[in-house]
Amino acid sequence: MESFIQIYQELPLRINPIIFSVGFFQISWYALMYLVGIGVVYYLLSWRIKKKEGAWRQKNVQEFLMDAFLGVVIGGRLGYVLFYNLPFYLENPLAIISPFSEGRWTGIYGMSYHGGLIGVFIAALWFCRKNKIDFFSLADFLIPAVPAGYFFGRLGNFLNGELFGRITQKEWGMYFPGETLLRHPSQLYEAFFEGLVLFAILWFWRNKAQLKGKFLWLYLLGYAGFRFMLEFWREPDEQVGLFFGFLTLGQIFSLIMTFFSLLALGIWGKMLYNKGKIIK
Numbered sequence: 001m002e003s004f005i006q007i008y009q010e011l012p013l014r015i016n017p018i019i020f021s022v023g024f025f026q027i028s029w030y031a032l033m034y035l036v037g038i039g040v041v042y043y044l045l046s047w048r049i050k051k052k053e054g055a056w057r058q059k060n061v062q063e064f065l066m067d068a069f070l071g072v073v074i075g076g077r078l079g080y081v082l083f084y085n086l087p088f089y090l091e092n093p094l095a096i097i098s099p100f101s102e103g104r105w106t107g108i109y110g111m112s113y114h115g116g117l118i119g120v121f122i123a124a125l126w127f128c129r130k131n132k133i134d135f136f137s138l139a140d141f142l143i144p145a146v147p148a149g150y151f152f153g154r155l156g157n158f159l160n161g162e163l164f165g166r167i168t169q170k171e172w173g174m175y176f177p178g179e180t181l182l183r184h185p186s187q188l189y190e191a192f193f194e195g196l197v198l199f200a201i202l203w204f205w206r207n208k209a210q211l212k213g214k215f216l217w218l219y220l221l222g223y224a225g226f227r228f229m230l231e232f233w234r235e236p237d238e239q240v241g242l243f244f245g246f247l248t249l250g251q252i253f254s255l256i257m258t259f260f261s262l263l264a265l266g267i268w269g270k271m272l273y274n275k276g277k278i279i280k
Helices: 004-009 029-050 058-084 086-091 113-131 135-159 186-205 215-230 249-279
Strands: 018-022 025-028
Touching: 018 029, 025 029, 029 058, 029 135, 058 086, 058 113, 113 135, 113 249, 135 186, 135 215, 186 215, 215 249
Parallel strands: none
Antiparallel strands: 018 025
């Protein structure tokens, strides 16, 4: 009889990443989790509208989420191509958009969080310009809900058996497809800290007047902090490796995000301080 720990450790091997397929067409848990994540963010923002937390309407949310979805998909894909495997895609440019690999359907494999972030940022700027909306007001409204959606994205990585962690001898390690050694389920670590914990913090602070205009930087700072820490348990991308012998590309991006977030918060605080001096 199998023990509980054996069932737990072999859980990724027991999960079929494909929900169902018809011919070459497939629906995966990964894709479903993306849709669930968007649905959760939509529900939370709708709830904020219902509670009159900001002067926003349902059609604003629907329109923005459509723009943001395109930004995530296009930015995430191009980010992966540019940041993680550019030499391969320069030699195989059709692979950037082709859902086939070696003659079989695989979907578009490879997405970058940081590329998706840039894509959403551009989509948000476009949306604000188009609708004459203040960018930071939009960010204050949207961002407290974002980590809840991100939770499902990382859960999708786990169900897909990808982006697993480094080798471990700890009992909470798991066996992933194609692996014979226990590895940290780093996708679940990220789902918990970058998703649930960050969501709980930002959601709790969402209506604090003193944080007006700061939620973008608080989110980036919080995400970067958790991501930097958790990268020590996540397996580096084979084609990228480590920088300086110990830093992953994700950690370098996290340091850049931290620098600009602290810089922005510092400038914001200085502006308020000077404004207070003028008023006095």
